[in-house]
Structures are given as structure tokens and as C-alpha cells.
Amino acid sequence: MRAVICRAWGAVEDLEVEEVEAPAPAADEVLIEVRATSVNYADSLMVAGKYQTRPPFPFSPGLETAGVVVRGGARVTRFRPGDRVMATLGWGGLAEQAVARESETFAIPAGMSFEEAGAFPIAYISSDVAIRWQGRLEAGETLLVLGAAGGVGLTAVEIGKAMGARVIAGASTAEKLAVANAHGADALVNYATENLTERVMALTGDKGADVCFDPVGGELADAALSALGWGGRMLL
Incomplete structure (x- = not known):
């Protein structure tokens, strides 16, 4: 072969x-x-x-x-x-x-x-293990997903919606955000043109996200950490 x-x-x-x-x-x-x-x-x-x-x-x-x-x-x-x-x-x-x-x-x-x-298996299993097992996401909570148009990011959006969460999708271009939106994201953040922390706080009534799924890292991780609410869970 x-x-x-x-x-x-x-x-x-x-x-x-x-x-x-x-x-x-x-x-x-x-x-x-x-x-x-x-x-x-x-x-x-x-x-x-x-x-x-x-x-x-x-x-x-x-x-x-x-x-x-x-x-x-x-x-x-x-x-x-x-x-x-x-x-x-x-x-x-x-x-x-x-x-x-x-x-x-x-x-x-x-x-x-x-x-x-x-x-299918690697991306979906990676996102599911992180969100369900480590993040302990519950229905009605807010999930912030960075890199939301990438492999694990897009699957995280879908899994979050399937679990009954409100999903805020973050990406660096309008085209990427359109993909996340088409897969069910409830709200969008362009972190290339918007302040990630301020935008998430505005979208959540200053409560912050319950869970952040971040496959990007770097400076965005600091901003996302600041966008978490009390008892929030950060997945890197």
C-alpha cells in the first residue's frame, strides 16, 4: 500500500x-x-x-x-x-x-x-472534552469561543449550542465571524477591531462569560481572562 x-x-x-x-x-x-x-x-x-x-x-x-x-x-x-x-x-x-x-x-x-x-473525531473530541469535562459548561451559561472559525473553535461553537449555552464567537475577520454565525453563534466579537474584554462585558450585562474556550493564546488570553465572570472557567 x-x-x-x-x-x-x-x-x-x-x-x-x-x-x-x-x-x-x-x-x-x-x-x-x-x-x-x-x-x-x-x-x-x-x-x-x-x-x-x-x-x-x-x-x-x-x-x-x-x-x-x-x-x-x-x-x-x-x-x-x-x-x-x-x-x-x-x-x-x-x-x-x-x-x-x-x-x-x-x-x-x-x-x-x-x-x-x-x-470529525479529533476536533470534536478535543472540544467536547474541554467544554464538557474541564469547563463543566451548563445550559443557560455563556461560552466565549476564540478562534471560532478554526477546527476546534467551530466545533466548540456547535457543542456549546448543543449543550444549551449562549455562545459568543470571537475571530479576527468579518469572514470568519460569518462562518461562526452560520454555525449557531449567538453574538460575535471581532477582536482585531474591538476590545475583547469590553465587548464581552457589554454582551453579558457586565457579568462576564462563564466559560472561555481559547485555542489561540497570547495577548488574547489575558483579555479573555478579564472577560470571565465570577467563578468563570478558562480553557487554554
């Missing part, structure tokens, strides 16, 4: 597409014929040797994938050959075939394309 291969720590531009042996699933794994995958920022960190996981060389990056089950290991019970699935991986998604633990593999809902599924 063909796969994107990393043989030394470096830049993504140094990666090569090579012919390699197809992986074999362990007893608790499924072998997936990849139909769509994605490239996340974490992949570039992994290739540079700066990620928390450092696979042995050579390896194929890729933290998520979507495709069709080829076969399962001896202990796999939830999936059969031909099932449409998406999965999170330690690495190995940038290849024509990949193996994933059954516990980290999910059926693709009807109506979801392989392309959508191939970019």
Missing part, C-alpha cells in the same frame, strides 16, 4: 509517499481501508518530534481516519467487513490502510460523508 512516511524528525515538507507493507490488526483492532483522512496541527508536531507521542521510525502520521472495515481482530465484535467507520489513531492515518482499536472506532452515521467523518 502507499503511505506518507516519516523517517526522521523534521518538517512536513520532508515527508515522502512510499510503498510499504499493509498493517495487520491485533486482536482488539480493525483494519480500515482509508477513504478520507485529515492533517491536524498535532501531526506537524509529531513529525517534528515535539508531540507527546514519538513513534519509532519509519512511521506514517495521521491521528484520524475514515473508511471501510476490511476485517477485525479475533476479539472484535462491533464491526464487520464493509462497515463505514471513523477512528482516532496514535498514528498511521495518512495511508491507504490503517489499524485502529475497536474502542476508538465509531460507525459513521447515515448522511455523513467520508470526507466529513475523516475530519
Whole structure:
């Protein structure tokens, strides 16, 4: 099979597409014929040797994938050959075939394309873990999302709305804010032209946000921290 291969720590531009042996699933794994995958920022960190996981060389990056089950290991019970699935991986998604633990593999809902599924798990799981588990967001609270048109930012907007929160979306351009608005944001802040803290306070009647989801950092984090209300939770 063909796969994107990393043989030394470096830049993504140094990666090569090579012919390699197809992986074999362990007893608790499924072998997936990849139909769509994605490239996340974490992949570039992994290739540079700066990620928390450092696979042995050579390896194929890729933290998520979507495709069709080829076969399962001896202990796999939830999936059969031909099932449409998406999965999170330690690495190995940038290849024509990949193996994933059954516990980290999910059926693709009807109506979801392989392309959508191939970019779904990492962004949505990251946002969900942060907002639901760490931020403890509750219905009726106000969620401030920075970088609201990016991968995890946009999913944070959607998750916040699904949980019944009021979502204030922040971004640096009108075009990005339009994307966040189309995905359900209740209010918008252009932090390139507006004072973030003052705008959030005005939108909340000086109460401040209950939770801030900030994948941007830097000076914006200081402004967002000042925009939190009493007992607010900051997610960086």
C-alpha cells in the first residue's frame, strides 16, 4: 500500500509517499481501508518530534481516519467487513490502510460523508472534552469561543449550542465571524477591531462569560481572562 512516511524528525515538507507493507490488526483492532483522512496541527508536531507521542521510525502520521472495515481482530465484535467507520489513531492515518482499536472506532452515521467523518473525531473530541469535562459548561451559561472559525473553535461553537449555552464567537475577520454565525453563534466579537474584554462585558450585562474556550493564546488570553465572570472557567 502507499503511505506518507516519516523517517526522521523534521518538517512536513520532508515527508515522502512510499510503498510499504499493509498493517495487520491485533486482536482488539480493525483494519480500515482509508477513504478520507485529515492533517491536524498535532501531526506537524509529531513529525517534528515535539508531540507527546514519538513513534519509532519509519512511521506514517495521521491521528484520524475514515473508511471501510476490511476485517477485525479475533476479539472484535462491533464491526464487520464493509462497515463505514471513523477512528482516532496514535498514528498511521495518512495511508491507504490503517489499524485502529475497536474502542476508538465509531460507525459513521447515515448522511455523513467520508470526507466529513475523516475530519470529525479529533476536533470534536478535543472540544467536547474541554467544554464538557474541564469547563463543566451548563445550559443557560455563556461560552466565549476564540478562534471560532478554526477546527476546534467551530466545533466548540456547535457543542456549546448543543449543550444549551449562549455562545459568543470571537475571530479576527468579518469572514470568519460569518462562518461562526452560520454555525449557531449567538453574538460575535471581532477582536482585531474591538476590545475583547469590553465587548464581552457589554454582551453579558457586565457579568462576564462563564466559560472561555481559547485555542489561540497570547495577548488574547489575558483579555479573555478579564472577560470571565465570577467563578468563570478558562480553557487554554
